[in-house]
Amino acid sequence: MNVLLGGLITLAVTALVQILIIPWVQRRTRRLERWEKDMVELATLLHEELPQAVSDAYQTAVLHFSVKDSELHEEEFRKEMSDQHNAAIIELHKLTTRMHLLNRRVRLMKPNAPVWSAVTARIQHLDKTIRPVYALHIPKSENRIADINSQWEEIRKDLVTAQERLDSIAIPMKPPPTTRLGTRAYRRRRRRLMRQLSQGEDR
Secondary structure, X not given: OHHHHHHHHHHHHHHHHHHXXXXXXXXXXXXXXXXXXXXXXXXXXXXXXXXXXXXXXXXXXXXXXXXXXXXXXXXXXXXXXXXXXXXXXXXXXXXXXXXXXXXXXXXXXXXXXXXXXXXXXXXXXXHHHHHHHHHOOOOOOOOHHHHHHHHHHHHHHHHHHHHHHHHHHHXXXXXXXXXXXXXXXXXXXXXXXXXXXXXXXXX
16 A cells, blocks of 8 residues: 555655746756847857947948048949948947847846846937947038947947846856846955956956
8 A cells, every 4th residue: 555655655746846947947957048049149240240330331431421522532432432321320220129128038038126127227228329320320520420429439439338247147057046136246256246347357
């Protein structure tokens, strides 16, 4: 009887593990893998794709607005510079759109974590700084190129800030905590990580 009862209990536990626990672990693993993939994609966008797009848009802006109203250059050349600048701006817009999409997707993992608000705030501020360049128009003035330089310098600064904020999650590649105590410990680790990265850059 005891042997039969033990066998039934073992069978029930095995069934419970196979029906409930194993599928739950598999779903959790797949979800974490998707989150890590999205985090890598967002970090790559902020560190590689977006800086290159910002650089391209800035360089084409300088060329375009330098020759836009100049009679020293052929109309065909001015149009070519304008087309290149338009293409660079379109690419920049595509990347910022994808940036917002990826940010929404990574926030699906522990959406109540306070850290996400800080990351989203920096990304939104970066987008707000970039948005005026979509107008493709900078008023003609003696300081037009200086205005362009100032505008793009602000974009680069906000880009670095967004990168640093995301790195606090992307480098450890661990979903942020949701509790206050866990968040305080997380922020202490972030500050320590940022100091280590800063020291490494200074060497």
